Amino acid sequence: MISGMTAFNDTYQQAVMEADMMKEFHLGNQTHYIEAPDDQGEQRAKFRWMMDSGLLNNQLIFGHFIHSDEFILQQTAKAGASMSWNPLSNGRLASGVADIPKYLKMGIRVGMGVDGEASADLADPFENMRTGLYAIHDKYEDATVMSPYQVLWLHTMGSADVLNVKDKLGSLEPGKFADFLLINPKRLGVSLEDPYANLVLIAAERDIDSVYVGGELMVEHNQLLHQDLDKVQSESDRRVLAQH
Numbered sequence: 001m002i003s004g005m006t007a008f009n010d011t012y013q014q015a016v017m018e019a020d021m022m023k024e025f026h027l028g029n030q031t032h033y034i035e036a037p038d039d040q041g042e043q044r045a046k047f048r049w050m051m052d053s054g055l056l057n058n059q060l061i062f063g064h065f066i067h068s069d070e071f072i073l074q075q076t077a078k079a080g081a082s083m084s085w086n087p088l089s090n091g092r093l094a095s096g097v098a099d100i101p102k103y104l105k106m107g108i109r110v111g112m113g114v115d116g117e118a119s120a121d122l123a124d125p126f127e128n129m130r131t132g133l134y135a136i137h138d139k140y141e142d143a144t145v146m147s148p149y150q151v152l153w154l155h156t157m158g159s160a161d162v163l164n165v166k167d168k169l170g171s172l173e174p175g176k177f178a179d180f181l182l183i184n185p186k187r188l189g190v191s192l193e194d195p196y197a198n199l200v201l202i203a204a205e206r207d208i209d210s211v212y213v214g215g216e217l218m219v220e221h222n223q224l225l226h227q228d229l230d231k232v233q234s235e236s237d238r239r240v241l242a243q244h
Helices: 012-025 038-044 047-053 070-079 087-092 101-106 125-140 148-162 195-201 229-242
Strands: 002-004 028-031 059-063 082-085 109-112 180-183 208-213 214-221
Touching: 002 012, 012 028, 012 047, 012 070, 038 047, 047 070, 082 148, 087 125, 101 109, 101 125, 109 125, 125 148, 125 195, 148 195
Parallel strands: 002 028, 028 059, 059 082, 082 109
Antiparallel strands: 180 208, 208 214
16 A cells, blocks of 8 residues: 555656556555645645546545545546545544535545544544544534444445455455454443444444454453563564664
């Protein structure tokens, strides 16, 4: 995966180089694009570079992708490109609210992320889903425009689709990796009349009891079962110090 920089570069050659790397090495490309409200005009002008260079394809993921226009959306959908929705980061930095219902109607694939703790403060997917859902409800002034189920789907199957691994991840189905979390519903303190709403509106990272990766139990009651955390931390510290 390339961390694309075309939107922040002043030369068309950057787009050409990224497109060539993607093609030669079969790489994806995640590039932050039209995120901040103050430089959207400059970044929109570079969309043609992405089209002309071949950078705009089904391996390109636009990070944030807030201040788009009709032409950009139409061409993005046509090329099969996708976007990563980062509600916590967008709210923290006052970047704006991406019009996710519109993007989905236009056929743009949407996944979700937090953009890291530098701009999201808390890398909690449950909080991210809540924040995104509330932001869309506020934007449309309509509590029915997006449901808890839809936002949960975007954070799981949507993200797997954006990464082009929906045949392996994102849901529990025969033939896929069994990557999943277990949450004790008693900790939520509610009746499970709508489990999707309970997960999105109430659950938090602290409510996770177990983590399975490939069907193997990896974390139970906040304890790593197959890793020595002290050893990992020590190795991490050593590598950081080695860079100075």
